[in-house]
Amino acid sequence: MKNILSSETMNIPDGVSIKVHAKVIEVEGPRGSLVRDFKHLNLDFDLITDDNGKRKLKIDAWFGSRKTSAAIRTALSHVENLITGVTKGYRYKMRFVYAHFPINASITNNNKSIEIRNFLGEKKVRKVDMLEGVSVLRSEKVKDEVVLDGNDIELVSRSCALINQKCHVKNKDIRKFLDGIYVSEKGTILVDE
């Protein structure tokens, strides 16, 4: 059945400025700005100030089916991710896992791409370019770790996926050959206690 109105609101913290126009949301904060386009959703985005004077983002779905009502909360989550990306940033850590052949990785192109050699002893050199706004570093102090930093969670996590997928094992029992580069930690750059 169609719900006449389903709506949800979220608080906007101080320190970020949000602009909403025609389902395109632009968030600006201390770490930069991010833009996301929600034109594929059939929702109304509204910036309101409620009774206490706090700024909120309200999303409405008029006469929505189950799926469109479900999309309200996911759109809010996407905006929340934009906000934390622009205030705290995202830091994903990946560990090299190998049994016999040490994975040799070098960061090139001023922290924008990574070259992986000697994966499972193969001669093939794997090169992965990071997506826009994402930087990759070799972690000091921790052996065999690589850290990806960025503002946009979609781009950071996709870059991690690209690195992971380049190091899949082929033609072997993957339960035994567990080599690869795996995401070990998903967190933010600025950690508040």
Add this chain to the structure above:
Amino acid sequence: MPFKRFVEIGRVALINYGKDYGRLVVIVDVIDQTRALVDAPDMVRSQINFKRLSLTDIKVDIKRVPKKKDLVKAMEDADVKNKWEKSSWGRKLIVKKRRASLNDFDRFKLMLAKIKRAAVVRQELAKLKKTA
């Protein structure tokens, strides 16, 4: 950007399709997701699809399904007729009706008036062009 005119009890609407085209009615009850019960001082209370209604800015203060007397009184208190005829939407509809009801002589008089007005405007424009 958000919606300002809502379907609610007491909302004045204009019928935009069907036998009662152009009639101002008050939404008196909501039947289901598609239909409402509407009422006006000069018609029998009946059901109508929301798609046949265009909502206006005017609201009347009534309870659900009031008696005809109460509805008429509430409409007087809210001054619906005057508000409607003063609003730009209402005025446009009155003008349309007048234009549709002109007879041939009226249209002739209208043509002469338009020509006269255009002549005055063109004179002023020529004066402005000369000084520019």
